[in-house]
């Protein structure tokens with residue numbers, strides 16, 4: 001479904017991405033992880049065609065990404081960007097309805113309204129429908145933006161969903177709800193590509209992880225393949241312990257404390 005082949009991207013003299021390749025299949029959640037500045041958002045922007053000048057190839061559904069019209073793309077591909085750029089005083093309900101723009105010409109149909117309502121209910125924000133979006137808290141805004149994105153692909157049979165740090169600003173419950181919702185879309189046959197900073201969320205939800213370091217792939221594969229003490233040390237310069245998740249078949253990451261000072265375990269602190 002998403003096939004990224006040997007892509008490189010540079011701005012002026014600086015190579016931001018260098019020879020990156022990976023594939024993501026329908027029904028799969030792929031997480032992109034890496035330190036600040038590693039190139040995660042740049043990679044996502046290339047996959048969503050927000051950035052266009054690169055070398056290599058990106059295919060969606062076996063077709064080069066640049067052969068799709070914007071309209072065609074919007075019918076099966078949705079993007080939750082990192083930055084929230086809403087400045088006008090839109091109502092929450094209006095904003096979510098914007099997710100339906102690709103599906104109607106001039107006026108939304110009854111079905112468009114119904115889908116916007118279902119999407120808002122899905123993220124637990126229906127009671128905020130008549131609030132002005134910019135008056136919501138950061139986490140509430142993020143959930144409404146997710147509803148807008150879900151509304152766009154609600155009745156699409158198979159597509160691709162890109163999420164750039166979707167859990168930012170969300171409390172613990174809503175971080176998991178966000179990724180559960182994304183997981184539901186994989187069950188429908190969608191491919192979900194998500195940038196995550198939290199390696200434990202990536203380990204729990206992703207089928208595949210792409211770990212970037214300075215614009216190159218450090219590791220790609222299952223969470224167990226990619227999340228190791230050695231890769232985390234190389235990519236984040238952090239010593240960690242890995243333990244088993246008590247219920248799920250995946251590792252969990254625990255940073256070692258005080259490693260920047262004297263490397264003493266926390267239990268030895270006086």
Ligand SMILES: Nc1ncnc2c1ncn2[C@@H]1O[C@H](COP(=O)(O)OP(=O)(O)OP(=O)(O)O)[C@@H](O)[C@H]1O
Nearest residue numbers: 011014016034035036037038039040041042043197
């Ligand atoms: N337009 C630009 N001009 C110059 N440098 C840029 C530009 N866009 C991105 N960069 C640089 O490219 C590198 C990768 O940026 P990118 O936003 O992809 O990183 P990231 O892995 O998403 O980081 P973060 O985790 O902090 O969001 C960074 O060093 C950034 O400063």
